[in-house]
Amino acid sequence: MIVQNQKLNPKLFDQDVEQIPIRKGFGEGLLKAGEMDKRIVGLCADLTESTQMHLFKQKFPERFVEMGVAEQNMASVASGMAAMGKIPFITSYAMFSPGRNWEQIRTTICYNNQPVKIVGSHAGVSVGPDGGTHQAIEDIAITRVIPRMVVISPCDAIEARKATLAIAKTMSPTYIRLAREKTPIITTEETPFEIGKAQLVFEPNHSKQNDMKSDIIGENRSNEKRVDEERAEIGIIATGALVYKAIKVANALEKEGKKVKVLNISTIKPLDENAVWELAHETGAIVTVEEHQIMGGMGSAVAECLARHYPVPIEFIGVKDVFGQSGTQNELLEHYGMDEKDIKEAVNKVLLRKK
Amino acid sequence: MLLTDQKAKFLFEKAHAIRQSIIDMLIEAKSGHTAGPLDMADIFSYLYFHALKHDPKKPDWTYRDRLVLSNGHICPVLYAVMAHSGYFPISELKTLRKFKSRLQGHPQRDFLSSLETSSGPLGSGLSQAVGMVLAERIDFGKTSSKKFVCMMSDGELDAGNSWEAILLAGKERIQNLTVFVDRNNIQIDGFTEDIMPLNPLADKWRSFNWHVQEIDGHNFHAIDGAWTQAVSVFDRPSVIIAYTIPSKGIPEFERKYEWHGKPPTTPQEIETAKKAMHSVRTMGGKVCGEHE
Numbered sequence: 023m024i025v026q027n028q029k030l031n032p033k034l035f036d037q038d039v040e041q042i043p044i045r046k047g048f049g050e051g052l053l054k055a056g057e058m059d060k061r062i063v064g065l066c067a068d069l070t071e072s073t074q075m076h077l078f079k080q081k082f083p084e085r086f087v088e089m090g091v092a093e094q095n096m097a098s099v100a101s102g103m104a105a106m107g108k109i110p111f112i113t114s115y116a117m118f119s120p121g122r123n124w125e126q127i128r129t130t131i132c133y134n135n136q137p138v139k140i141v142g143s144h145a146g147v148s149v150g151p152d153g154g155t156h157q158a159i160e161d162i163a164i165t166r167v168i169p170r171m172v173v174i175s176p177c178d179a180i181e182a183r184k185a186t187l188a189i190a191k192t193m194s195p196t197y198i199r200l201a202r203e204k205t206p207i208i209t210t211e212e213t214p215f216e217i218g219k220a221q222l223v224f225e226p227n228h229s230k231q232n233d234m235k236s237d238i239i240g241e242n243r244s245n246e247k248r249v250d251e252e253r254a255e256i257g258i259i260a261t262g263a264l265v266y267k268a269i270k271v272a273n274a275l276e277k278e279g280k281k282v283k284v285l286n287i288s289t290i291k292p293l294d295e296n297a298v299w300e301l302a303h304e305t306g307a308i309v310t311v312e313e314h315q316i317m318g319g320m321g322s323a324v325a326e327c328l329a330r331h332y333p334v335p336i337e338f339i340g341v342k343d344v345f346g347q348s349g350t351q352n353e354l355l356e357h358y359g360m361d362e363k364d365i366k367e368a369v370n371k372v373l374l375r376k377k
Numbered sequence: 378m379l380l381t382d383q384k385a386k387f388l389f390e391k392a393h394a395i396r397q398s399i400i401d402m403l404i405e406a407k408s409g410h411t412a413g414p415l416d417m418a419d420i421f422s423y424l425y426f427h428a429l430k431h432d433p434k435k436p437d438w439t440y441r442d443r444l445v446l447s448n449g450h451i452c453p454v455l456y457a458v459m460a461h462s463g464y465f466p467i468s469e470l471k472t473l474r475k476f477k478s479r480l481q482g483h484p485q486r487d488f489l490s491s492l493e494t495s496s497g498p499l500g501s502g503l504s505q506a507v508g509m510v511l512a513e514r515i516d517f518g519k520t521s522s523k524k525f526v527c528m529m530s531d532g533e534l535d536a537g538n539s540w541e542a543i544l545l546a547g548k549e550r551i552q553n554l555t556v557f558v559d560r561n562n563i564q565i566d567g568f569t570e571d572i573m574p575l576n577p578l579a580d581k582w583r584s585f586n587w588h589v590q591e592i593d594g595h596n597f598h599a600i601d602g603a604w605t606q607a608v609s610v611f612d613r614p615s616v617i618i619a620y621t622i623p624s625k626g627i628p629e630f631e632r633k634y635e636w637h638g639k640p641p642t643t644p645q646e647i648e649t650a651k652k653a654m655h656s657v658r659t660m661g662g663k664v665c666g667e668h669e
Binding site (some may be wrong): 063084089095098100101102103104105106107109126130133134135339 | 486487495497507508511512513539541542548549
C-alpha cells in the first residue's frame with residue numbers, strides 16, 4: 023500500500039489519475055522562486071516555452087536572457103552572472119544542456135563553484151517521435167560524475183515544483199532532470215520533499231497480514247516474529263517518471279502476496295545512502311528503475327553504495343547501451359525494457375537470486 | 378587617468394620586472410607557457426598598475442573592476458602582476474605549478490580566491506565576462522561605471538564558443554566590456570593563419586557589432602589611447618586587437634611558435650633567457666640594474 027505519512031495522491035491507482043508534464047512543475051516553481059528572490063535569473067537556448075521558462079520570462083523580462091541556440095555560451099554566461107551574485111537557471115533539452123555543454127558546465131560552473139541550476143527538459147526516451155538525437159539517456163551519468171554537482175530527478179510535476187523552489191535556495195551547482203510527457207501525479211502539496219532525502223512511497227500492507235492491535239494488547243507473539251512478518255522481501259528503487267510504474271508494479275505484486283517497498287530517489291546525488299542501505303538490509307534484493315542508460319545512472323549509484331556497505335543482488339531497469347528511436351512513449355518503454363512487465367520480471371529474477 | 382611620460386616609463390619598468398618574474402617562475406616550474414605571458418606583460422602592467430580600479434588588500438571589494446582571463450594558460454603574467462600589486466608575496470611566484478600551490482598550472486579560484494574565475498579550457502572566458510556585465514546591468518542599469526575586461530588569445534578564436542559570446546555581447550549592446558585579443562599570431566601547432574586563418578580579424582568583430590581597435594600591444598601610449606576610447610564607447614562592446622611579439626623580451630625566442638607552450642629548460646635556454654632579462658634591465662649594459 024502507498025505509504026500513509028507521505029500523503030500521496032489518493033487517486034494514484036485510479037484509471038483517470040491526473041497527468042501533468044513534469045516540466046510544468048518546474049515552470050511554476052521557477053516563477054514562484056523568482057517572486058521570492060530577486061537574485062534568480064533565467065537563461066534559455068531558444069526553447070523558452072518548451073522548457074516552461076516562458077512563465078518566468080513574462081513576469082520578469084528584465085531578468086531573462088534569450089541565448090539563441092548556444093548552450094555552451096549559456097552555461098558560461100550563467101557562471102559569470104552567478105559570479106556577480108545571481109542564481110541563474112539555464113534551460114534547454116537535456117540532450118543539449120548538459121549534453122552539448124558538458125565541459126563548460128564542469129569548468130565554469132562546478133570547478134568555479136557557482137550556483138547555476140541546469141534544467142534539462144525532455145529527458146528519457148519518452149520524448150518519443152523526435153527520435154534518438156533528442157532522447158537524453160546519458161545525462162545522469164555525465165552530471166553525477168562532476169564534483170560538487172547535485173542531481174535531482176523529480177517523479178511528477180508537484181515534486182518538480184518543490185524541487186525547483188528548494189534548489190533555488192542553495193548555493194550548489196545543480197542539475198534537475200525533467201520529462202516532457204504527461205506523467206501521473208503521485209505526490210501532493212503535503213508530501214515532504216527535501217534535497218538529499220529519498221522517500222519511501224510504497225510498503226507492505228501490515229494491517230492485512232496481522233492485527234496490530236492484538237500485538238499491543240495481547241502480546242501473543244514475539245517481537246522478532248512480528249518484525250519478520252512485516253519485513254519487505256523486495257525493494258524497488260526508482261527515479262523520475264518511472265516511479266509511477268514502479269508503484270503500480272508493487273501494487274500488483276502485493277495482490278499476489280509479495281511484500282514490496284518502493285523508494286523514490288528524487289535526489290540522485292548526494293544519494294540518500296541510509297535509505298538505500300536500510301532497504302537493502304531489510305529486503306536483501308533490489309531492483310532499480312530509471313529512464314536512462316543502465317551504465318552510470320541512478321542504478322549505478324545505488325550499486326556503488328551497496329557494493330561498499332551491504333552487497334545484495336540487484337537487477338537494473340534502464341536502457342541497455344543502445345540509442346533510442348522514434349515511437350510513442352509506450353512503444354519505446356516497452357521496446358527498451360522499461361515497462362511494468364519488465365519491472366515485474368526483474369523482481370522475480372532478483373528474488374530467485376536472493377539467498 | 379592621464380598617462381604621463383613619467384607614468385609610461387614607470388609602466389615600462391614594471392613590465393620588465395613582470396617579465397623577469399615570469400622567466401623566474403617558468404624556469405623554476407620546468408613547465409608552462411612562455412610566449413603569451415611575455416607578450417602580454419605590457420598590457421597586464423598597464424591594467425593592473427594604471428587603468429583598473431582594484432584593491433589588493435580587499436580582493437572582494439564590490440566596486441572593483443573585473444578582469445577575466447579567458448586564455449588561462451598565460452596565467453604566469455596574471456600571477457606576476459597580482460604578486461607585484463600586493464595580492465600575495467612575490468616569493469610565492471616560485472611555487473607555480475607545484476603541489477598544493479595557490480598558483481595552479483591553470484588558474485583555479487578554490488586555491489586563489491582573489492581570481493575572478495578559473496580558466497584553462499579555451500573559449501569560455503568571454504561568456505563569463507558577458508554574464509558578469511549582464512548581471513551588473515540588471516542591478517545597476519546602463520550607467521554603471523564598473524569596467525569589465527576579458528583577456529583572450531587569438532588561437533582561442535578558433536573555438537565556436539568564443540563566437541557565441543561575441544554574438545550575444547553584440548546583440549545585448551553591452552557597453553562596459555573591453556576585450557583584449559593577444560594577436561601574437563601563434564598557437565601550439567604553428568602560426569594562426571596556417572592552423573586556422575582568422576583574418577580579416579577586425580572585420581569579423583566589426584560585423585558582430587563590436588567597436589574595434591587595432592594597436593601595437595607594446596606601446597603604452599597606444600594601449601592607453603585604445604583603452605580610453607574603449608571605455609568611452611556607450612552602446613557597443615569594445616575589442617582591442619593588440620599586435621604583440623610572442624616571447625617579447627627574449628630576442629632568441631621571439632616570434633617562434635615553438636615557445637607557445639614550453640619554458641626554458643636546457644642550460645643554454647635558461648642562460649639565454651636570463652641574459653636577455655639582464656640586458657633589458659641594464660639597457661644593454663649601459664646602466665646598472667637596480668639590484669646590482
